[in-house]
Amino acid sequence: MKAAIIGYGKMGREIERILAERGHETALIIDTDNAAELDAAHLAGIDVAIEFTTPQTAYDNIRTCLEAGTAVVSGTTGWTERLPELEELCRRRDGAMFYASNYCLGVNLLFRLNRELAAMIERLGAAYDVRIEEIHHTQKKDAPSGTAITLAEGVIGNLSAKKSWVNHAPGIECAAHRIDSPADAAPDQLVIGSLREGSVPGTHTVAYESEDDLLELRHTIKNRRTLALGAVVAAEFLCGRKGVYGMEDLMK
Template identity: 45%
Template structure:
């Protein structure tokens, strides 16, 4: 598999190392897609920056290159990207987090939210901690967790970093050398229920993105990690 890495920061370098271990070839490593011939790749993996993500993804669709994207902070243009993918008969996977463990955590979070929906004494909050180089806050993973809780409960209508009525609170912290920790807490006057995922390094995120790229080759349409991991 010939891979174009769009965004060659710490995550891009980790993907490169693991992809080579799995027998793949990195044919493009760039942060500026306009300077390269994207058609030499079989698939693109985008871990760029929010300002570049939509341009990278749409350029790939326009050149019939499947795209796996883990860039967060650009989702106001997500529906436009999905529509373009369908129009160009492309293939696309977006995930706020590609880690196998995190995607299992997403499923656990949804199930717990369903179970807790009838117990109004419990108030929910989400805490996320990442390295100081992370540009967006809250993390895409925290937003996914929050949206899944909101979908499964009637108490909240939105999430917020502020203290707002009927908003599920998210606390975002930035600390040196923390790959990613997410904590969901249900608290009442009587007790507290907590689920937590802590990443030890970037390898889980990188490996998941490579597995998603391997899975996406030869397909058409818009998918999620639930499809890749057969969690649907």
């Protein structure tokens, strides 16, 4: 597989290492200093582009790949209100794209467990409130994380007591990392607390609490390798396919 890496930060370098380990060729690397080279001419012959950049650049990067006829895998978060536009473009051009907010297998198992737990609580009519906490490194540019938003959507889609989510801004002081609902949060709002600390790759907690007990689902990423490996596996999956895919398709 001939791959392009779009975004050559820590994730991009880890992706490059894993591509080499799995016998693939990194034929093109695009970063801020050569962003103008992301065009059809440079993408010619590329099987799959793997895009991890910024919320400000992701849309244009992915669109360029699709318009050039290049399959693209993206894990950039913080911009996905425009994702449906690119999915439609992909289908219209008979292209291929794969998007996930998190490429770690364990996180995607967490997504499923969270949806099922919310649905069970709904069926039982149990009086549990829900909150989400996400902790990431200080270099992360968006808040809440895409993973936290996906978790929130899993709750909102299955628990009628929650209608929307609200973010408690990064940098807040919380004893023992405990995120409580801000005073102005409505009862039907799901609070996502965001903390930015050191070099933490990512910790996500979904807490279901009643007057009598506390039930928590938590996932902690130990290093970026698990995310990079998932992105490369997604690229392998996408190579030769047409259509729009995500981690649910890969896990099947």
